[in-house]
Amino acid sequence: MALVEIKGLRKSFKDLEVLKGVSLTVEKGDIVALIGRSGSGKSTLLRCINGLEETQGGTIEVGERQISAKMAGLREYRQRVGIVFQQFNLFPHMNVEKNVTLAPVLTGKVSKAEARKLAEECLAKVGMLEKINAWPEQLSGGQQQRVAIARCLAMAPELMLFDEVTSALDPELVGEVLKVMEDMARQGMTMVLVTHEMSFARNVASKVVFMHQGKIWEEGTPEAVFGDPQTPELRAFISSTHH
Amino acid sequence: MNQFNFRPLFRYEDAFIEGILTTLKLAFQAGAAGLILGLVCALLLGRGNRAINLIIRSYIELIRNTPPVIQIFIIFFVFPTIGVRLPPFEASVVALTLYFGAFVTEIVRSGLASIPRSQLEAGHCLGITNLQVFLHVVMLPALRNIYPSLTSQFILLLLGTSVASFISTEELFHTAAFVDSRTFRSFEVYALISAIYVSLVIAFRLFFFAFGKLAFRWPTAR
Structure with a gap:
C-alpha cells in the first residue's frame, strides 16, 4: 500500500x-x-x-x-507530516531551540527537560547545532531554512x-x-x-x-x-x- | 501683582494623595477591564459573524465619535432611569472601560492583522491547537507591534480619568477644584496638579519603556 x-x-x-x-x-x-x-x-x-x-x-x-x-x-x-516553506516561517520571537522544540513540547512528545536534547539532536542533523541559542533574524536564509527543517524533524514525521x-x-x-x-x-x-x-x-x-x-x-x-x-x-x- | 503662595495648599495634602490614588485606581481598573473588553471584541471581529461585527462596530463608532464626558453622564444620569444605578466611582470605571475598550479593540485588531498568514500556517502545520497558535505564535509579536499605540492610549486614559470629576468622583482633578474653591489659589492648585499629572505620565512611560525592553528582546528586520 x-x-x-x-x-x-x-x-x-x-x-x-x-x-x-x-x-x-x-x-x-x-x-x-x-x-x-x-x-x-x-x-x-x-x-x-x-x-x-x-x-x-x-x-x-x-x-x-x-x-x-x-x-x-x-x-x-x-x-x-512536516512541511517546509519557501519563506522559512520561523517564529521570530523564539530562539532556534524554542522554534525546534515548541511543537514537541506542546503536543507532549517530549518533556521540557528532554526538549534541549531533542533540539540538539535535530539541529545536529542539519548542521546548525552551534546556533542553538541564536535568534532567527541573526541567521542567513540558508541557516533559517535548515532550522525550519530541524523544526519538522523534531516531530519525527x-x-x-x-x-x-x-x-x-x-x-x-x-x-x-x-x-x-x-x-x-x-x-x-x-x-x-x-x-x-x-x-x-x-x-x-x-x-x-x-x-x-x-x-x-x-x-x-x-x-x-x-x-x-x-x-x-x-x-x-x-x-x-x-x- | 499676585504673589504665588503654595502654603495654603499644604493642609490639603491628604486630599491630594487621596485624589492621586483614586485617579490611579480609575486608570488601573478601567485599563485592565478595557484591555480585556478590547481583546474580546477584536477576537470576535476576526470571526466574521455579521451580526456580532455590526454590534461591535456600532459600539466602537459610538464611543469614538462622542465626547467622553457625555458617555460618563449617560451612564451616571441616564442609566438610573432604566434601573441601573451606580455610585460615582463605579459609574466612572464603567464609562472609562467602555471608552478605553473601543480604542483597544481597534489597536488589537490592527495588531492581529499585522501577523502574516504564513506565521499562522506554520503554527497550524506543526499540529498544535488553534489556542496554542494564538498564545505561542501570534500573541507576543502582535503585542510588540501595537505596544507603542497601546501604551499611548493608556496614557490618554490616565489623563482622561479627569472627566470622572464631572459626576463627583473624588479623583485628582476633583480634589483640585475643591481646594481651589476653598483657597482661591487657582494658579497654585492647577500648577500643582499639572505637575502631578506630568510626573505620573513620566513614571508610566519609563515603566512601559523598561517593560518593553525586557519583554520584546528578539531582533527584527526593521
Missing part, C-alpha cells in the same frame, strides 16, 4: 481551476520532485496534501486515511513536504539546504518536493512529476523525464531551465 494515494484531485480558487484531476502515488521512501512552470499547480498540490487547502473533488489518502482541510484529527495528522524551499535563497546558500535534504533522502525519509533545482530533481529524486496547466503532464524516473521527454511542453520546459 502506497503512503500517499491521490486520485482525481480538483481544486479551484473561485473561478480559477488550479488542479484539474490530479492522481499521484507516493510509496514509502520515495523522493518525488514536482516540477513545472509557475502557476501549474505544484505548490497547491503540496498544500492540499497537508490539509492547507479545501478541495473540490477527488481524494487524498495518506497512510490509508482520507485527508481534507476540515477533517477531524487534522491536527494529529499534521504532527506526522513519516512524510516531509518541501515547497520551493531554496527559491528565496541567495544562490550561494542553496547548496547547504539541498545537502541537508540529500542526507534525509539517504536516510530513507519519504519526501515530496516542489523545486526549481533541476539538478537536484535529476540526481536525488526517485520520481519526477512534470505538472502543466493543473494536470500531471508526464511522470517517471529522472532518466525518463529528463532524458526522453514525450511531450513538447516538457521538452520546452526542460530546455528553458538550461542555463
Whole structure:
C-alpha cells in the first residue's frame, strides 16, 4: 500500500481551476520532485496534501486515511507530516531551540527537560547545532531554512513536504539546504518536493512529476523525464531551465 | 501683582494623595477591564459573524465619535432611569472601560492583522491547537507591534480619568477644584496638579519603556 494515494484531485480558487484531476502515488521512501512552470499547480498540490487547502473533488489518502482541510484529527495528522516553506516561517520571537522544540513540547512528545536534547539532536542533523541559542533574524536564509527543517524533524514525521524551499535563497546558500535534504533522502525519509533545482530533481529524486496547466503532464524516473521527454511542453520546459 | 503662595495648599495634602490614588485606581481598573473588553471584541471581529461585527462596530463608532464626558453622564444620569444605578466611582470605571475598550479593540485588531498568514500556517502545520497558535505564535509579536499605540492610549486614559470629576468622583482633578474653591489659589492648585499629572505620565512611560525592553528582546528586520 502506497503512503500517499491521490486520485482525481480538483481544486479551484473561485473561478480559477488550479488542479484539474490530479492522481499521484507516493510509496514509502520515495523522493518525488514536482516540477513545472509557475502557476501549474505544484505548490497547491503540496498544500492540499497537508490539509492547507479545501478541495473540490477527488481524494487524498495518506497512510490509508482520507485527508481534507476540515477533517477531524487534522491536527494529529499534521504532527506526522512536516512541511517546509519557501519563506522559512520561523517564529521570530523564539530562539532556534524554542522554534525546534515548541511543537514537541506542546503536543507532549517530549518533556521540557528532554526538549534541549531533542533540539540538539535535530539541529545536529542539519548542521546548525552551534546556533542553538541564536535568534532567527541573526541567521542567513540558508541557516533559517535548515532550522525550519530541524523544526519538522523534531516531530519525527513519516512524510516531509518541501515547497520551493531554496527559491528565496541567495544562490550561494542553496547548496547547504539541498545537502541537508540529500542526507534525509539517504536516510530513507519519504519526501515530496516542489523545486526549481533541476539538478537536484535529476540526481536525488526517485520520481519526477512534470505538472502543466493543473494536470500531471508526464511522470517517471529522472532518466525518463529528463532524458526522453514525450511531450513538447516538457521538452520546452526542460530546455528553458538550461542555463 | 499676585504673589504665588503654595502654603495654603499644604493642609490639603491628604486630599491630594487621596485624589492621586483614586485617579490611579480609575486608570488601573478601567485599563485592565478595557484591555480585556478590547481583546474580546477584536477576537470576535476576526470571526466574521455579521451580526456580532455590526454590534461591535456600532459600539466602537459610538464611543469614538462622542465626547467622553457625555458617555460618563449617560451612564451616571441616564442609566438610573432604566434601573441601573451606580455610585460615582463605579459609574466612572464603567464609562472609562467602555471608552478605553473601543480604542483597544481597534489597536488589537490592527495588531492581529499585522501577523502574516504564513506565521499562522506554520503554527497550524506543526499540529498544535488553534489556542496554542494564538498564545505561542501570534500573541507576543502582535503585542510588540501595537505596544507603542497601546501604551499611548493608556496614557490618554490616565489623563482622561479627569472627566470622572464631572459626576463627583473624588479623583485628582476633583480634589483640585475643591481646594481651589476653598483657597482661591487657582494658579497654585492647577500648577500643582499639572505637575502631578506630568510626573505620573513620566513614571508610566519609563515603566512601559523598561517593560518593553525586557519583554520584546528578539531582533527584527526593521
